[in-house]
Amino acid sequence: MDVKDFSIAEAKNTYLALDPKGRRTVHTDRKYACFIVTVSGSIRFTADGKSHICDAEHPVFLPMGLSYVNECVESAKSYVFNFTTASAYDEIVSLAPVSESNASLCYRRIKALFPFSELPERLQSLEVLYSLAAKLFEKWKSKSENPIAAEAVSYMRQRMWDPALCVGDVALHCHISEIYLRKIFERTFNKPPFKLLTDLRMDEARAMLEEKRPIKEVIGRVGYSDVYQFSRAYKRHFGFPPSKTE
Numbered sequence: 001m002d003v004k005d006f007s008i009a010e011a012k013n014t015y016l017a018l019d020p021k022g023r024r025t026v027h028t029d030r031k032y033a034c035f036i037v038t039v040s041g042s043i044r045f046t047a048d049g050k051s052h053i054c055d056a057e058h059p060v061f062l063p064m065g066l067s068y069v070n071e072c073v074e075s076a077k078s079y080v081f082n083f084t085t086a087s088a089y090d091e092i093v094s095l096a097p098v099s100e101s102n103a104s105l106c107y108r109r110i111k112a113l114f115p116f117s118e119l120p121e122r123l124q125s126l127e128v129l130y131s132l133a134a135k136l137f138e139k140w141k142s143k144s145e146n147p148i149a150a151e152a153v154s155y156m157r158q159r160m161w162d163p164a165l166c167v168g169d170v171a172l173h174c175h176i177s178e179i180y181l182r183k184i185f186e187r188t189f190n191k192p193p194f195k196l197l198t199d200l201r202m203d204e205a206r207a208m209l210e211e212k213r214p215i216k217e218v219i220g221r222v223g224y225s226d227v228y229q230f231s232r233a234y235k236r237h238f239g240f241p242p243s244k245t246e
Contacts, residue, residue, distance in 0.1 A: 008133070011125035012082040014110045019043060019072040030066045032082040033089075035059060035129075035136060039100040041076030045069070045092050052092045054078070059097065059136055063089040079103045081110065083129055095136040097157070101207040106132045108211075148174050149188040152181060156197050160204065163223045167193045202237045205230070209245040218242075 012032050019041070036043075042055040047068035054060045055076075062068070064085065109128045113121045138153065155173045159165045170193060171181040185193045201222040208218045215227060224230035235241045 006133070006137070007085055007087050008126060008129050009084040009086050011110060011116060011122065011129050012084065013114060014079070014081045014107055016107065017076070017078045017080050019076045019078070021072055021075045023070075023072040025070045026068075027070060028067045030062060030064060030068070033064045033085045034062050034083065035081045035095070035132060036062065036078050037081075037098060037103040037136075038076050038078040039103060041072070041074040043076050043078065044071045044073050046071070047092055050092070052094055054094075056100075057097045059095045061089075061093040061095055061136070063091065066090070066092070068092070079107045081106070081129060081132065096138045098132070098135045099157075099204055099207065101204065101211055101213070102132075102135065105207045105210055146184050146188050148176060148181075149184050152185070152193065153196070153200075156193075156200055160197065160201050161221055161223050163225050165197070165223060170197075198233070198237065202234065205234060205242070206238065206245060209242055215242065 017036075021041075036054055037059040038054045039056055042053055045052045045054060045060060045062070045068055047066055052058070052060055053073070106128050110125050113125045113128075116122045116125050152170050152174050155170055156165070159169070167178050167181065171178045174181065176184075182192055185191060185196060189196055191199075201224075205218050205222045208221060209215075215230075219225075219227060219230045222230070224233065231241055238245075
């Protein structure tokens with residue numbers, strides 16, 4: 001799949017799927033393409049003899065016109081985002097993980113706009129889907145350019161809760177020097193590792209705040225030791241304080 005050619009023509013419906021363990025369904029000629037972001041449990045999708053597990057670490061893309069079998073391996077909770085695309089894809093694709101708060105935020109934004117009866121609503125729904133796609137396709141960009149960058153970003157996501165996480169820890173995890181890691185990030189993302197870690201933390205914090213999560217829960221999740229330190233960093237990043245997040 002060449003992500004550079006990926007496009008979304010029109011957003012369709014979105015829904016929250018709760019699948020019990022053992023559920024098995026057969027689908028023929030899928031009407032829409034979709035992103036399926038499973039945040040708990042796991043689902044196996046099988047098409048043309050190839051199987052893909054969809055779980056919290058592996059969202060999937062299902063193309064339009066696909067015939068497949070859906071089997072719930074472990075009771076699952078998933079956000080499903082349907083859309084049409086002019087891109088010619090015919091296979092299931094595993095994508096990069098996104099947090100439940102980000103998936104939930106995109107879900108609620110699109111639900112609030114549905115049924116997209118006016119042009120502004122259609123454009124806003126596309127904007128939300130593309131923002132989700134940017135996160136889901138992140139590994140395609142980084143892995144195509146440098147697999148070490150992809151591993152480093154994955155590790156940052158896993159450890160963003162840790163206030164002590166530093167560039168040295170990430171480099172050690174990737175078995176390279178800090179200097180080499182900085183070169184890779186500048187070449188791949190045009191920013192240093194710590195700046196990208198901050199971006200990941202701030203995106204996660206904003207999504208949680210928009211869900212009205214308690215501030216203590218937010219700062220614990222994104223690796224800040226106190227509210228004052230977090231508020232300063234948040235305002236510096238977005239231009240407004242956490243209390244103004246809607």
